[in-house]
Amino acid sequence: MDRRVLIAGNWKMNKTLPETEAFISAFSELRTVSDEVEVLLLPPFTSLDCAGRLLAGTRIALGAQDLHFEEAGAFTGEISAEMLKACGCTYVLAGHSERRTLFREDDPLVNRKLSAALASGLLPILCVGETLEEHRQGRVEERITSQLIADLDAVDAKEMASIVIAYEPIWAIGTGETASPEEAEETICLIRGWVAATYDEHRAAVMRILYGGSVNPENTASLIAQSNIDGFLVGGASLDPDSFARIVTAACSGS
Ligand code: PEP
Numbered sequence: 001m002d003r004r005v006l007i008a009g010n011w012k013m014n015k016t017l018p019e020t021e022a023f024i025s026a027f028s029e030l031r032t033v034s035d036e037v038e039v040l041l042l043p044p045f046t047s048l049d050c051a052g053r054l055l056a057g058t059r060i061a062l063g064a065q066d067l068h069f070e071e072a073g074a075f076t077g078e079i080s081a082e083m084l085k086a087c088g089c090t091y092v093l094a095g096h097s098e099r100r101t102l103f104r105e106d107d108p109l110v111n112r113k114l115s116a117a118l119a120s121g122l123l124p125i126l127c128v129g130e131t132l133e134e135h136r137q138g139r140v141e142e143r144i145t146s147q148l149i150a151d152l153d154a155v156d157a158k159e160m161a162s163i164v165i166a167y168e169p170i171w172a173i174g175t176g177e178t179a180s181p182e183e184a185e186e187t188i189c190l191i192r193g194w195v196a197a198t199y200d201e202h203r204a205a206v207m208r209i210l211y212g213g214s215v216n217p218e219n220t221a222s223l224i225a226q227s228n229i230d231g232f233l234v235g236g237a238s239l240d241p242d243s244f245a246r247i248v249t250a251a252c253s254g255s
Pocket residue numbers: 010168172173174175176212213214215233234235236237
């Protein structure tokens with residue numbers, strides 16, 4: 001089944017406006033993005049408008065790291081789906097582990113955000129993953145399944161076509177420790193199997209499932225060689241145009 005590789009760079013709380021402009025200019029010179037892979041940048045809110053203007057008409061997509069589930073109103077400090085779309089965003093993250101752990105976002109909240117993204121026409125990237133303790137206790141399947149059930153509550157098969165899932169073991173995020181290609185493949189197969197059982201075989205076969213957790217130019221090729229890994233959510237290594245371009249290149253030649 002043909003699933004287009006997606007490489008997403010999550011900048012987290014990094015890069016001012018001038019730094020955003022410098023990244024996009026350097027990355028565009030280093031890398032002509034081909035149709036083979038889809039490249040996505042997820043800058044902080046303050047850089048979205050500027051990035052949206054610079055990326056308009058290019059093959060690089062734009063997304064946001066978070067959104068609020070309401071359309072508008074008295075929600076000081078929050079950002080709506082329509083605001084993101086007005087900046088040129090087509091994707092948005094939902095349930096990143098840093099939102100879950102540092103900002104206490106629970107599954108019902110992730111579900112509301114994901115539903116708001118779908119309702120607005122944004123494509124959500126749902127992040128799921130287990131802690132180190134759960135990993136050591138052999139509770140990966142239990143943890144991932146419970147997140148999928150709660151986060152995708154009331155999402156129908158048609159809506160599933162707009163969702164990307166990112167498997168991000170929490171112990172591998174920003175730690176330099178990566179899941180082995182076989183380990184990542186095993187859990188991603190488990191996720192695909194859950195989608196098949198809960199929705200249908202076709203939905204599972206076309207669903208893009210990414211891996212995230214200390215991806216870098218050196219480990220990209222071995223991870224993308226796994227048949228169920230459809231791309232990456234990259235944090236630290238997406239901040240440098242050269243290393244992000246090398247990841248995209250390695251994913252192109254390995255996919
Ligand atoms: C992430 O932020 O989703 C991530 C995977 O970060 P890193 O690549 O730095 O581990």
